[in-house]
Every structure is written in C-alpha cells, then in structure tokens.
Amino acid sequence: MRIIVCKGKRAQGEAAAALFAAQILRKADCVLGLATGSTPLETYAALTAMYERGALDFGAVRSFNLDEYVGMKPDQEQSYFRFMYENLFSKVNIPQGNYFLPDGAAADVDAECARYEAAIEAAGGIDLQFLGLGHDGHIGFNEPADHFPLATHCVDLAEQTIEANKRFFASAEDVPRRALTMGIGTIMKARGIVLVVNGADKADITAKVLKGPVVPQVPASILQFHPNVTVILDEAAASKL
Numbered sequence: 081m082r083i084i085v086c087k088g089k090r091a092q093g094e095a096a097a098a099l100f101a102a103q104i105l106r107k108a109d110c111v112l113g114l115a116t117g118s119t120p121l122e123t124y125a126a127l128t129a130m131y132e133r134g135a136l137d138f139g140a141v142r143s144f145n146l147d148e149y150v151g152m153k154p155d156q157e158q159s160y161f162r163f164m165y166e167n168l169f170s171k172v173n174i175p176q177g178n179y180f181l182p183d184g185a186a187a188d189v190d191a192e193c194a195r196y197e198a199a200i201e202a203a204g205g206i207d208l209q210f211l212g213l214g215h216d217g218h219i220g221f222n223e224p225a226d227h228f229p230l231a232t233h234c235v236d237l238a239e240q241t242i243e244a245n246k247r248f249f250a251s252a253e254d255v256p257r258r259a260l261t262m263g264i265g266t267i268m269k270a271r272g273i274v275l276v277v278n279g280a281d282k283a284d285i286t287a288k289v290l291k292g293p294v295v296p297q298v299p300a301s302i303l304q305f306h307p308n309v310t311v312i313l314d315e316a317a318a319s320k321l
C-alpha cells in the first residue's frame with residue numbers, strides 16, 4: 081500500500097488523475113471503476129482538463145461505477161448516472177455505451193446485480209478502481225457488517241450514510257434507503273485501486289482503515305490485503321495516522 085499525503089483537495093485530484101491518465105495511456109481500452117460523491121470531483125476535473133488539452137483520449141475507455149440508489153432512474157436529478165454524466169461522461173469523449181452503472185430502477189434487483197457482476201467479468205475485470213471512503217468505513221455502499229460481501233448486491237444504507245448523503249436531497253427523508261453496490265469481492269478483484277480521502281472528519285476512520293485490524297465492521301480495512309493500492313490523503317485526513 082502506497083500512501084501519499086497532499087496539500088489540499090486539488091493536489092489530491094491531480095495525483096489521482098495522474099494515475100488514471102497513466103492507466104489510459106498504457107491501455108487505451110482499459111476498464112475503469114468509478115465513484116460518485118464529493119471526493120472524485122477534483123479528479124474528474126483534472127481528467128477533463130487533460131482531455132481538453134489533448135493529453136488523454138477516452139475513445140476506447142470503458143467504465144463501471146460502484147453503485148446506484150434503488151428506485152433511481154438514470155435521468156433523475158440525484159441519480160448517480162446523472163452525476164457521472166454531468167461531471168465526467170459529457171465532458172470527455174467516452175462513447176455512450178461504454179459506461180455502465182447498476183440499474184437502480186430494475187424490476188428485479190437481484191437479477192440486475194448478477195447481470196452487472198457478469199458484465200464486469202465479461203469486460204475483463206477492472207484495471208483501476210477509484211474509491212472514496214464513508215465515515216463508517218464503507219467503500220462502494222458496503223456498510224459495516226459481520227462479513228465481507230463478495231459480489232454486486234442490494235444493501236440497506238446505514239443511518240450515518242443517509243445523513244451524509246442528505247446534502248444532495250431536499251431532506252434526509254428523500255434519500256433512498258437502499259442501493260445496488262459492487263461487493264467487496266468485486267472491488268478486491270480490481271487490478272489496481274486508488275483510495276482518496278480528505279477532511280478532518282475522516283481522520284479517525286482513515287487511521288482505522290489503514291492501521292487497524294482487517295474486519296468487516298470496517299469494510300475498507302480489507303484494502304490492506306490488496307497488492308496494488310495507492311491511498312491519496314490530504315493532511316487533515318492523514319492527521320491521526
């Protein structure tokens with residue numbers, strides 16, 4: 081595990097973007113694992129800037145996102161599909177049909193999870209996965225549990241996660257209670273992982289994830305066992321290491 085401590089979110093975004101850019105330059109038709117939320121915004125902005133300068137070509141890139149809310153249609157304002165479209169897909173030349181999210185509006189969520197997992201496999205697996213970190217140690221929407229879920233599945237969101245994500249909704253009551261998420265096994269199969277964490281409010285959980293015991297009650301702690309993880313922190317998130 082490599083740990084990089086940056087001065088601020090912009091520098092973190094540049095560092096993470098450099099890793100994703102290197103991946104795309106090495107393998108034009110690579111498969112990226114992508115995330116939503118506040119954490120990847122600077123990374124997506126840096127990748128967009130590189131694309132605009134002609135340094136990156138997304139023409140053959142494929143991507144799979146970590147998760148989507150259950151019941152959310154792609155065109156709904158708070159859908160993760162819309163987030164990705166507005167913050168990355170519409171800004172670079174990744175072809176429509178090359179980017180995928182779990183279908184939160186699927187009638188049969190279990191069948192959709194199986195289909196999504198199989199689609200990742202069929203694409204050859206994920207070359208480089210972006211991860212943010214939840215305050216309770218979640219990655220994707222794998223909440224603290226008594227086991228590590230293997231494959232893409234449907235989860236009940238923890239109260240803390242609903243609380244953290246209500247900023248994107250009119251109120252906490254409007255936050256969907258369930259989501260489809262890649263499993264811990266899906267994430268661990270990625271050939272490379274970039275974990276980005278910022279802010280003093282994540283200093284305690286960052287220390288537990290990186291230095292504490294590997295336990296499913298702290299889902300991201302499993303990353304200690306992955307052979308190719310780069311952790312990009314800001315000084316605040318690194319302050320309790």
Ligand code: F6R
Pocket residue numbers: 114115116117118119120146147211212213214215218219220221
């Ligand atoms: C998002 C995701 C989540 C977030 C995490 C941190 O697709 O899977 O695990 O990465 O909740 O969220 P932010 O970045 O908003 O602090």
